[in-house]
Amino acid sequence: MAAQESGTTGVPAVINRQEEVVSSNGAAAGGQVEQTAQPQQQQQQQPPPNAWQVIKGVLFRIFIIWAISSWFRRGSTPQDQTSPGGPPRVPSRNLFPKDTLMDLYIYISEQEEFTEFNDTSALLWEQRDLVFGDWTSGENGDGCYEHYTEMDTSEHIKKNGSLYVHVYFTKSGFHPDPKRKGQYRRIATAHASRMLNKYKRRRFQKTKNLLTGETEVDPEIIKRAEDYGPVEVISHWHPNLTINLVDDNTAWVKGAVPPPLDQYVKFDAVSGDYFPIVYFNDYWNLQKDYFPVNETVEKLPFRVSYCPLSLWRWQLYAAQSTRSPWNFFGEDLYEQSDEEQDSVKVALLETNPYLLALTIIVSIVHSIFEFLAFKNDIQFWNSRQSLEGLSVRSVFFGVFQSLVVLLYILDNETNFVVQVSVFIGLLIDFWKITKVMDVKLDRENKIAGVIPRITFKDKSTYVESSTKVYDDMAFRYLSWILFPLLGCYAVYSLLYLEHKGWYSWVLSMLYGFLLTFGFITMTPQLFINYKLKSVAHLPWRMLTYKALNTFIDDLFAFVIRMPMMYRIGCLRDDVVFFIYLYQRWIYRVDPTRVNEFGISGESHLAQTAQNNTPSENRTLPENDKPIEEKKND
Numbered sequence: 001m002a003a004q005e006s007g008t009t010g011v012p013a014v015i016n017r018q019e020e021v022v023s024s025n026g027a028a029a030g031g032q033v034e035q036t037a038q039p040q041q042q043q044q045q046q047p048p049p050n051a052w053q054v055i056k057g058v059l060f061r062i063f064i065i066w067a068i069s070s071w072f073r074r075g076s077t078p079q080d081q082t083s084p085g086g087p088p089r090v091p092s093r094n095l096f097p098k099d100t101l102m103d104l105y106i107y108i109s110e111q112e113e114f115t116e117f118n119d120t121s122a123l124l125w126e127q128r129d130l131v132f133g134d135w136t137s138g139e140n141g142d143g144c145y146e147h148y149t150e151m152d153t154s155e156h157i158k159k160n161g162s163l164y165v166h167v168y169f170t171k172s173g174f175h176p177d178p179k180r181k182g183q184y185r186r187i188a189t190a191h192a193s194r195m196l197n198k199y200k201r202r203r204f205q206k207t208k209n210l211l212t213g214e215t216e217v218d219p220e221i222i223k224r225a226e227d228y229g230p231v232e233v234i235s236h237w238h239p240n241l242t243i244n245l246v247d248d249n250t251a252w253v254k255g256a257v258p259p260p261l262d263q264y265v266k267f268d269a270v271s272g273d274y275f276p277i278v279y280f281n282d283y284w285n286l287q288k289d290y291f292p293v294n295e296t297v298e299k300l301p302f303r304v305s306y307c308p309l310s311l312w313r314w315q316l317y318a319a320q321s322t323r324s325p326w327n328f329f330g331e332d333l334y335e336q337s338d339e340e341q342d343s344v345k346v347a348l349l350e351t352n353p354y355l356l357a358l359t360i361i362v363s364i365v366h367s368i369f370e371f372l373a374f375k376n377d378i379q380f381w382n383s384r385q386s387l388e389g390l391s392v393r394s395v396f397f398g399v400f401q402s403l404v405v406l407l408y409i410l411d412n413e414t415n416f417v418v419q420v421s422v423f424i425g426l427l428i429d430f431w432k433i434t435k436v437m438d439v440k441l442d443r444e445n446k447i448a449g450v451i452p453r454i455t456f457k458d459k460s461t462y463v464e465s466s467t468k469v470y471d472d473m474a475f476r477y478l479s480w481i482l483f484p485l486l487g488c489y490a491v492y493s494l495l496y497l498e499h500k501g502w503y504s505w506v507l508s509m510l511y512g513f514l515l516t517f518g519f520i521t522m523t524p525q526l527f528i529n530y531k532l533k534s535v536a537h538l539p540w541r542m543l544t545y546k547a548l549n550t551f552i553d554d555l556f557a558f559v560i561r562m563p564m565m566y567r568i569g570c571l572r573d574d575v576v577f578f579i580y581l582y583q584r585w586i587y588r589v590d591p592t593r594v595n596e597f598g599i600s601g602e603s604h605l606a607q608t609a610q611n612n613t614p615s616e617n618r619t620l621p622e623n624d625k626p627i628e629e630k631k632n633d
Contacts, residue, residue, distance in 0.1 A: 091251035092267060095187050096276040098249060100132040101172040104306060106147075106165060106243075110156055114166040114193065117177035124149065124165075125304060129172065132276065133247045135308055144307040150299045157197070158295050160235045165304075166193040167243055167278055187268055192278035196241070196302075198290060202232045207498040210505055215498055236290040238282070239301040244309035246277035260318050279309060283317050284349075286342050366552050373545035378428075380539035381435045387462040389537030391471050391524045392436045399433065401514055402426040408511040411504055436462070470531040474524035489513045526579055535584045547577045 096102065104127040107114055116122050125147040135143040157163055168176035169190040175183040176191065208215045252274055254267045267274045293300070309317075347356065384390075406422045433439065433456075442453040462468055490509050499505040529535050551574070 090272065091253050092273045093251060094249050094276060095268065095271075095273050096132045096169070096171070096190070098133045102130050102132055103128045103170050103172055103174075104130055105168040105170070105176050106304060107168075108151065108196075109164050109166060110154070110161060112162075112164055112193070112195075114164070117175075117179070124151075124302075127306065130169075130306075132245065133308065135247075142307070144305060146303065146305045148301075148303045150301050153293065153297050153300055157235070157293060157300075158297065160199075160233065160293075162235075163196045163300075164193055165196050165241070165280075167191070167280075169245065169276060169278065187271060187273070190275040190278055192280070194280050197235045197237055197293065199233050200236050200290075202234055204232070205500055207500050209498050210494060210502060217498075235293045237293050237297075237300055238285045238290050240282075240285055240289075240303050240305075242281040242284075242305045242307060244279040244281045244307055244314065246279060246311060246314045247308045248277060248311045248314070250311065261315065264318065277314070279314055279317070281309070281317060283320060284345060286345060288342060362552055366549055369545045369549045369552075373542050373549070376541040376545065377539060380542060381432050384435060385461070386537075387436055387459050388465040388467050389528060389532050389534060390436070390462075390467065391474070391528055392458070392462055392468075393471050393475050394524055395429070395432050395436050399426070399429040402429045404507065404510045404514060408507045411500075411507050466532070467528060470528045471524060473531075474527035477527070478524060486513055523576075526576070526583070529580075529583045529587070534587050535580070536587075538580070540584075543577070543580065547574075 104125070105123065106125040107117075107122045108124045109116065109122055114122075127145055127147075130145075131137065138144045139146070154161070170176055171185075171188040173183075174185050174188045176189050178184050207217070252265055252267075254272060254274075257265050264277050264279060265274050291297075347359075351359070402422065402425055406419070406426055409419055409422060436459065438457040438459055440455050440457070442455050445453050447453055458468065489512065493499075493505065493509045493512065497508070499508060525538075529538075
């Protein structure tokens, strides 16, 4: 029995994690490598999320949060600065006016509250004669200053201890130490602190080869899993930090600062004015640059920079860095994973601006097409009266696919949002069964005499036509291909891959097989179309929207870095859709085909012709008489 990463069997483009995952060689995801672990080959390596998928997810989340915020704020009234219940709220001013001469003090401590101002070893950097709002000084003429050092790693830090940075801005001539009576002044000192190291959760799962009982996982990882359990919290370090002083002189009103800016604007309790806004900017610190702090790390490199920051850029950073206020279900809900955040940042840094703008526009169009495809799919099955020409077995196979995906992501402990979305999709597939079959409860023949038995019966429009014969024939031919492929993939997974148990092996084997060969299940409908020489029964609106999305995926699959299997998946979907188009071209008009409302073209033409026939030319029933004979009688 061994410990192995949970991420190696994750669902591509489905599983979303906040925790850091650990590979079989002990390497942290995103390039963070344990210095004591030996390299091992990862199994079932899943591709990282690409920028194309990430941008779609970000836009969707922004829309949801905006909609919810607008709903809850709809009934609120604006804050009255001249409330009759108390004194009027006077707009405040910045305690550091423009061009204020100031000094910067940065201290490093293992304590969250800093008081050791006399300890010279705690002072990391002292920069004097800075000018508030100065954008032209510094080495590069942009108002920025930089300091680099390598700090010794104490035993406390090596054992998952915390390290804090304490930043003080004082007006020139003052000191941040409150004990210096003549040199300290409260309204002349701006202070902010934060923890420098970042804690990440590392998950271990016990896996092995089910036939031999052996594992290729590093013995060091096995030992750590036995010592710390299935989840280990490890301290990580990033060598860069930027300290921004916001160049802002806005007349903020206490109690009326909009979120999330209100958590950064600090007001003086006596004067009512606010201190200059100190912001720790680590937005561009990529997760791949973090490295774990353990017993082998003797030095911690640290590059700290000071730069002024404009108000609008600070608002952007604050909005991106603030956690969602609607997170009621845990740490991971409604939050992007670290890999997704890195993908967005890399896309912003490396992608051409025009291509990036095009990506955002097409992402919005892609989301609209996805919604329209879903809407038309529901409408098609909801209004469908005849099943002639439709593959009912494909509907059942779709339920099987959704069930396998749901069980697989539950076994791999994925994000709660992903589990809910897949579960909703499974419910929709179950609903489709009630549209293609007559589902009833048999209360006479109960299971164990208690539970009513569910009975399934083919609809008459499916049985009476030749669709059922062709559907059975198509899946019989398809089984000749699928079952050998499934057997080969099962043997490969059992011989060469490691699993937690037999249950996990079955799920991972089925999921991997469906992911690779799932497109084959689209071929029975092609076979039925070929036999019936018609495509009038297909939901063409839904297919068109899905095809447009596939073409968009094709475009970005060759523009943005993506796994080769993803590109092949887009190409094979295109091939199937082009076959559908070819069938639509050769089977253009079929007046005998019954549509979803149970009406064929011939019956419609006959009914129309009968309605347009003059009354004197219509054939009268045998038991009816002309009007003249009725008068004579």
